[in-house]
Each structure stands twice: as C-alpha cells, then as structure tokens.
Amino acid sequence: MNLDQRQADVLFTVVKSYIQSGLPVGSRTVARKSNLNLSPASIRNIMADLTEESYIEQPHTSAGRVPTAKGFRYYLDSKLDMEPLPREIEQKIKSSLAKVGPDLPRTLSQASKLLSSISNQISLVITPSHQNIRWKHIDFILLRPGLVMSILVMEGGMVQNKVISVDRDIMTDDLIKFSNYLNEHYQGKTLLQVRVSIYEQMKIAQRQFNQLYQSALRLARESFEPENNRQVYVDGTHYLFQDTDLANLSKMREVFKLLEERSKLLKLLDQTLESKSLSIILGQEQDWEELSDYTVISSPYSLKGDNIGMVSIIGPTRMNYSRIIPAVDLTARILSQILHDIYEYKNHEGLA
Amino acid sequence: MNLDQRQADVLFTVVKSYIQSGLPVGSRTVARKSNLNLSPASIRNIMADLTEESYIEQPHTSAGRVPTAKGFRYYLDSKLDMEPLPREIEQKIKSSLAKVGPDLPRTLSQASKLLSSISNQISLVITPSHQNIRWKHIDFILLRPGLVMSILVMEGGMVQNKVISVDRDIMTDDLIKFSNYLNEHYQGKTLLQVRVSIYEQMKIAQRQFNQLYQSALRLARESFEPENNRQVYVDGTHYLFQDTDLANLSKMREVFKLLEERSKLLKLLDQTLESKSLSIILGQEQDWEELSDYTVISSPYSLKGDNIGMVSIIGPTRMNYSRIIPAVDLTARILSQILHDIYEYKNHEGLA
C-alpha cells in the first residue's frame, strides 16, 4: 500500500517530531509543524488512517502517535533531507586518518573513534576479511619442537598469526625452505587463491610419499585458512546512556551483551555486507530481540570494487538520521579512499 | 584510631548486611545478625560511636547506617572470611585455559571471559609489558620503498608489529641481513636488554660513517622501543546493569567512558602492578571520580617472579568480596602457572 502525498507529509512530520522530542506527537503539533495548512481535526483523520495501516501507533487512547517500525522504514526509504556534513568535519576525518600513517589496524581503530565522536553513537568498524586481500610475506617460526607460529603479512599492514602444531621433526631450516617457497610462488595472490592452489597440490601430494612435502602443505593450509579473527573496533559505548530512563535499561543491557558476543555481532553485520551501499537495520523489524528500539546503520568500505569491511553505528531508533547517515556514509567513503591509497602506495610518504 | 572487638563486630555486620541487601542497616538488624547478644539500644550506642568516627553514615535521620569508604577499607584490611572457590570451578578454569593451547593472547582473552562469568562483574586482563619478556624472532618486511614492517615474536606467542619508515634505498636483502644479525646476536634477551645494547652500539656508530649500519640500528631501535600497545581484554560489561537504578546511571556511564580510555585505564591498573599481591582500589577513596561507588580488585600475574600483567574486576563497592577476591586471586595464580608452563615448555603437547 502506498501513501498519498498528504499522508506521507503527515507521517514525515510525525517521525521528525518524534525523533526530535522522543514524545508521542499529537494532531495539533503536526498541524503546526507540517506545511499542509490543515486544521488539527483534518490531521486527525489522516492520522487515523495511518494508524489503521500501522505506520504509527498510540501508546494509549489519549496520547499522540509514535511511528512504528513500518513508519520509520517508510521514512527511511523515501529520499530524505540529508544534511551534508560540514566541510570542516570531512577535513578533520581525512587529516586525522592521514596522520595515523599507512597502518591499517590503526587506521580502522581511529576511524571508529572519529565516527563515534561525530555521530554521538556507538560506532563499529569491522576489519577486512582477509580472503580477498593479497598477501605480502609469510614466515614460520619454530616456537619449540612440534609447535610453529605462522605470520602472514597482508598488504596494507594487516597481520594474521596463528599457532600451529606440526611434526616434531620439522626443523627451522625446513621452515625457512617452506616459507621461501611460498613467498616465491604465491606472493601477491589473495588468500582465497592460495587456498585453491594448495588444495590442488594436496590432492597430487597424496599419491606421493614425500613426508616433508606433505607437512609443508599442511602447514600452509592452516596458515591460509579463513581465520575467524575478524576484529571489531567498538567505540563510544557511553553514548548509549544519552536520554535514557529505567524502561530501556534492560534493553541497553542487551546491547552490551550483543557487543561482547563478537560472533553474533559479525553475523548481524555480515547481513549487510552484500548490499552495495549504506543499509539500515531496524531492530524492531528483524528478529534481533537484542536490538528492539535500536537501529544499526552500516556502510561497507571497499577495495577495488569489493566490499571488504563495514563501518557502522548503533543508536536508538529515534536518532537523527539526517545527520548520522551522511556521517556513516562519509566515513566509509574516506576509508575506502585511504585503503586505495595505501594499497596503491599513493599519498603516503611514510611516518613522521 | 583502632576499633575494639565489639565495634569491629558491629561494623562487620553492617558491612556484610549492606553488601547483601544494598539497604541501610538498622540497629535491630545488627542485633539479630551479629553474635553479640546485645539489645538494639546498645547497638545503637556503638553505631553512634562508629558514625562519630565516620566508619558508617546515615543517609538521613531516620535511616539505618551505610558503610563509608573508611568502613569498607577497615573491613577489607581485616582478615575476612573468604569462601574458597569450589574445586570444580578451579578445575573449570584450568581445563578451559589449557584447551586454548600455548597461545598467550588467546589465553588472556579466555581468562578474562572466565573471570567475568564466575565473578559476575566486569573483568579486565591486561597483556604483559613486553619489556621483560625474551623475544624469539624478528623479521623486517619491506612494505614498499621507504616503509618497513617489523615483526617481533615474543616467547609465549605475543607478537608486536610496527610500521617504520626508513631510507628509501634500503632493500629487502639489507633487511634480511639486519634481521639475521639481530636474530643471531640478541635472540633470547629481553626487550629491555636489547635496547640497552643498541643504545651503546649507537654511540659507537655515531663516530663511524657506515650509512647502512646506522640505518640498521635505527630500525632495530624503533622495533624494540617500548610500545604503547598493551592491550586490555574487557568482558562482562553487561554485569554493570545488575540491580541498578536511575541514580547510578550517570556513574555507570563514567565507568564505560573509563573503559574506553585505555590510557587512563592502564594508569589506574599500573598503580597496583607494583604491589606484590592482590590489591583493592575503592573509587571513593582515590581521586578517581569516574569510579565513585565502584571498586577495582586487581591481582598481578607473574613470570619468574616478575609481575608482568594484571587480572582485575570492576564492580560496585558493595560487591561480595568473600566470593570475588578468591576468584581474582585464583585466576591470577592459574595464569601465572600457565605462563610458566608455556615458557618452560611443559604440559603443553601442542594443539589437537
């Protein structure tokens, strides 16, 4: 069902006013704030319709209306009046991130700090999946007989390390041979590409009986395995305490629980990784009971056209979307730009 | 001023009852709960004295008494009735940590999770200062001309990496020479020891004009520099929402702010790193206005007699000390034990 112009106008006014005040919105207020020039009585009729279609609802008989999830969704799906971020904020982000230097983890961490402080909401920045990134160098270090640490340096300065158990008769010299081999033959490929190669070789190797060769492959396979170690940089958790009352205390607690369960969190954010652009998850809509009353706004950052990670904020459903959406969007864009620069060796003349 | 037996008894009863109920404690209650066999009237006299000396205080005229920071401190400084942790919990910690394998970061992270879940409080585990740990291997990787990543693997599997800018004419082959040299000559020393050596060599080198040699030293110096990268594993933040009302909301918010300001947090915990054993910081006592009403219990974990890191919890001042102190203490002990095992190559026959 679509809304006609007047209905949409009323709905938008209700949403905006509710975002601003957090209070149920009455017909009087809508009459004043909208530019429809209708009397409250007429507005009431329209609001009755909107309630019928459950875009808005009444907390109780004599209260004004509050937008439902459906109402918010309609508001968000319509092109809305974004306030473009002031130039100086954009500059601040750029310069602040440039200062960090060509170090991806620090860049992401800093981006998270910036985003939370300009949005006044909890920010999340998730590290890239390593799968589609090329790697630069691999090293195996014998921690002690039977135990090896593999260190995989990705372009952009991400490092992935892993402790791997191996046959006890593998020596440092063997490890050096392995790593030399891998560095020579596979360097510059993505992890995914390497994995495919290795699996092929393993099939062949099974027919041979070269023990050492098989060990090498096993070691390589483990090192390049898709690691479950994507990190999430979380900042600004204290913003969740903005205008809160006892009622949402238990809901806030759920948010904090969610933030600590990284696997759940990743699942939530992965939902949106596929979408090409900014996406909004309304907790009430989905079956994320942890997020009722909260909304997640995410925007992917990309490298060479692939979305590899996410920039997000978590805030109350009644947050100031016009301000925050551009903030998330811009942060993701700048991050993509900087990533591009790091990977293309541009604009970064080293650290101070 | 010291308390006599009876005064101490009354104070303890007040503290315990307050911890249990969170409510001001009246003379009736003390008369019942203490084993003094005195009438409420007599208790009232004693409580008046304790109030005089400000061990306890009255929220208002007709209310019972609440322990002050001084009262809590007296309670904590006296040897108190610890409930030793049940055997099975100790076992659970040990086995759960053993399962992680000889990987220090993961071990610490897991320890933090365990501690928060058995204490029902926010837990903090701070990673070791690398300064007094021996290192195993160093590697330099040329990210691109003029930019090197150094990777320093410590015993126990900590990795410290850093992006360092260098002269543009340093090549991969040079880097290999550098790292070989360092690995041969300094391996097995602590970072602190290496730094001292390097500074000495730099003094000598200044008089020479071997450009390459000087570069190598600069690179080494940066790599072994005391990094500001001690991490803190935080878990169980949602426990802060236990029995909370609007009054402490703003205080809770301060705690969350503190948790995100890692530098402040480290300063707080470093206070206690020197003390040989478990220590308790009452927020009200110190000038940590972020922590009024909260208390930090910390216990250091050690390697070869040196305290290298901390295990802590943050909880309300009225928490169950008898249960939680042993939990913190035990976790730190087990961690020390496991560290010892990792470093001595004992008890760890690799991963599954």
Add this chain to the structure above:
DNA sequence: ATTAGCACTCTTAACCTAAGAGTGCTAATG
C-alpha cells in the same frame, strides 16, 4: 472536503495522609 465544537479517556503531577523504620535520649534495671 474541511473544521469547529465537545464529550470522553487517560496520564501526569501535586498534594495529602498513614504506616513504618529507625533514631537518640532518658530512666529504669541487674
């Protein structure tokens, strides 16, 4: 189609009151 008017509902804040918890003091007690 729009709106003024109106009766109705429900929440909220303010006020009052009674109950109850706890105190400190005094005088009695063993």
Add this chain to the structure above:
DNA sequence: CATTAGCACTCTTAGGTTAAGAGTGCTAAT
C-alpha cells in the same frame, strides 16, 4: 555502671485522591 526498655521524634515511602491537561474521535456545521 554497662545494658536495656520505653518513648517521642524525624524522615521516607507507598497509597490514594484530585485537578489539570493533552489528545482523541465523533458529530454537526460550513
């Protein structure tokens, strides 16, 4: 002389009542 019973007093809290006010939906007038 330490202890305790008794009591008047204070202050908080919960409950109940009330009045104000916000907002509604309906009806009838424009």
